[in-house]
Amino acid sequence: MTCLSDIDLATLHQNRLEERFSYKLAWSGTGHQQTQYNDLLMRHNASLKRQRINQHKANAASAKPKDQIVASESLVSSQEHHLAKSEEDPDDGYFDSTTRRTRSGTWPRTRSLNAPSPFQQFGPCGRIMKNSAMVMQIQDPASQRLTWYKPPLTVLVIKKKDSQVLLPFVQLVEWLVQEKRMVVWVESAVLEDKLLRDDVKLEQESTKFRQVHAHYAGVRARFLALREKLVTFKDGRDDLTDRIDFIVCLGGDGTLLYASQLFQQSVPPVMAFYLGSLGFLTPFQCDNFQEQVTNVLEGHAALTLRSRLRCSIHRKGERRKESLLPVVGANLLKPSLHRQLNYMELNNGQTGNFGCNNNNCPNNSILVLNEVVINRGPSPYLSNIDIFLDGKYITSVQGDGLIVSTPTGSTAYAAAAGASMIHPSVPAILVTPICPHSLSFRPIVVPAGVELMISISPDSRNTSRVSFDGRNDQELNHGDSLRVTTSIYPVPSICAQDQISDWFDSLAEGLHWNVRKRQKCLDELSDLTASGSEDTLDEFDNLKIYDA
Structure with missing residues (x-):
């Protein structure tokens, strides 16, 4: 040697x-x-x-x-x-x-976003028992930065269906193809956009459409010159796994949710440009996209790992010949024991599907970035939903429904339902009731590693509906169950600045968080500044009368 x-x-x-x-x-x-x-x-x-x-x-x-x-x-x-x-x-x-100063333009952090490791000895005798489950490596979210082990070659550009996005879309694609020599993927629906085609029969269209079509004549000519160099795919048919190195979204938060839905396993890094309505998840502006994309391609960018929820529906299957709930004396059981035995029977059900192919929904599950919502649908009756956590019965929801969201989704539907807003770097699952018929049901936050099972209560008057990031709406019948836990495949969202600054900027600009008029200070001529703490309201009234 x-x-x-x-x-x-x-x-x-x-x-x-x-x-x-x-x-x-x-x-x-x-x-x-x-x-x-x-x-x-x-x-x-x-x-x-x-x-x-x-x-x-x-x-x-x-x-x-x-x-x-x-x-x-x-x-x-x-x-x-x-x-x-x-x-x-x-x-x-x-x-x-x-x-x-780092090359990305931000100052490096000097503190970790993770909590410090707790002292494991308690008093003179007590300490935490060491076992194999304690061996765990957690990287500081503040240190999460993008790196490429080889130069990215393929980029997926997803745009929202809006005429105002056409010019930035064509400019970006033209620059990626001609300057960066990258292979650009787009949806097949983009090539079918009437505003980007010359073979449209304008006499059959409205006057407003003809005006818009004529306005984008120059943009259309530039796109037609690039049309043959683009690679297309169709949602639900083509598998994009291991084909895309980088994703660029042009639109709003819904565009990013759609990109997450396309990749049901590992997701390439996502760079989202604000061209939509709210833009809470889109920190980049299109004014100087060339410099921003170049920095990302060179590996000079911070990342926010946005956790996703893995959801699977288990349909009611054939019951075992010997039921866990005997007919005689079943009504004499305590409600908690009755629900626990019902949970054991629900485990015998069959896994359902989500109306998509096996490529996009592996193992009959679906990954959501924001939330999964269970509601009463068109029924006039309350939803009656049982919640189990790691096999243990927790509570029942009687109301309009339930929201199970990620920290990213805590600023969406859950925030409108009264839940707290959680930073996406916090590992957690948020459970929020929708209009509960109870004054004491508050939203709760549970650890990210638990598994929630949600089922329709046997004595519920109606079925429920379930949707995943606003898509794939399905019905949950009696005996069906929904399993929810944290997925191992997050969405790597590229930061414009860093994980903390981007989130608080989105709160301030997108949701106008804590915006109010500033309270005026007291000047030297104010009556309150000259008064003591022991003055009474009667003395203030007498002072006003004297001044009058």
């Missing part, structure tokens, strides 16, 4: 950096060493370095001549000196790295 030279070590280090997996997250810098987790991680890396140096010594002593051993030992000694210096003063050089 031969010893690695300086060039070989540098090459090995570079290869390890390049071997980071596709669309995964690179650490944004050393600014997060203040947390206990990163401190332990730094010590672990130092231990690995020491092991490599010792192995380097052993290999050099056994495989090289004496003069080469001396040179190799000098290299090892310099590495040991650097390692010891970093262990003695871990903050050495830290100030220089954190005071430099």
Whole structure:
């Protein structure tokens, strides 16, 4: 075995950096060493370095001549000196790295978005019992940045159906094809857009359409020159898995939800431009898209991993011959035990489908980015829905329905129903009732790893309807159940600034969060500034009469 030279070590280090997996997250810098987790991680890396140096010594002593051993030992000694210096003063050089502005234009964070690791010893005797379930690696959301292990070649451009989006769409596609030499995918419906076709019979269209068609004549000519270079797909028929490297959305929040629905497994990085109505999930502006897209393609962008919910419907199947609920004495059981036995019987049901092919809905499940909604539909009666959490009966919902949402969806339907708004980096599932017939039913937040089972109560007067991000509306009958848990496939949403700034900017600009007139300060001539804390209302009234 031969010893690695300086060039070989540098090459090995570079290869390890390049071997980071596709669309995964690179650490944004050393600014997060203040947390206990990163401190332990730094010590672990130092231990690995020491092991490599010792192995380097052993290999050099056994495989090289004496003069080469001396040179190799000098290299090892310099590495040991650097390692010891970093262990003695871990903050050495830290100030220089954190005071430099990143290439994305934002300052690196000096604190972690994750909570610090809790102290695991309680008092003189108690401590947390260690087990295999405690071994878990959680990356700081503030350090999540996009990196490419090879240059992206294919880009999917999704636009909303609006004439105002045509010009930005054509400009973007033209620039991607001609300047970036990328393969652009679009929906097949784009080629069928009447405003982008010359073979439209205008005499059969309205006067307003003819005016709009004539207005976009120049845009249409530019698009027709690119038409043959575009690759098309049809939703529900073509599988885009492992074909798309990068997604660009032109529209509003609904456009991003549609892009999420197209990829029911791993999702490419999504860059959303604001061309819609609300734009809570679209942080980019189209004014300078060339520079913004170039920064993303070069890997200079922060990411927000927006978790999704994996939903599956289990239809009522054939009952077992010996039911868990005996006919005799069934009404004598406690309601909680009755529902628990009903849950055990629901586990015997069959998995339903969502009206889509196996490519887009693997394992008869569907992934949602915002929420799954169960409501009473057109029925005049209240919904009666039972909720189970990891097999345990929790409560029943009597009202218009129930919303199960992600942190991303907490600012959508759930916010309108009175739920709290949760940052998308918080791992959680939000359960919100819709107009509950109870004064004490408040929205709750449960851990992201639990499984919720929602079923129609056996004594419900009607069935319910269920929809997934506003699509695939279906009926839930008695005996059917809906399983909801957090998916392992999030949506990597590219940030315009960073995870915190983008979210609060969206709250302020999109929802006008906490907007009100500022209260005026008290000047020196005000009566209240001269009054003491013990003054009474009668004295204020007398003062007003005296002034009059």
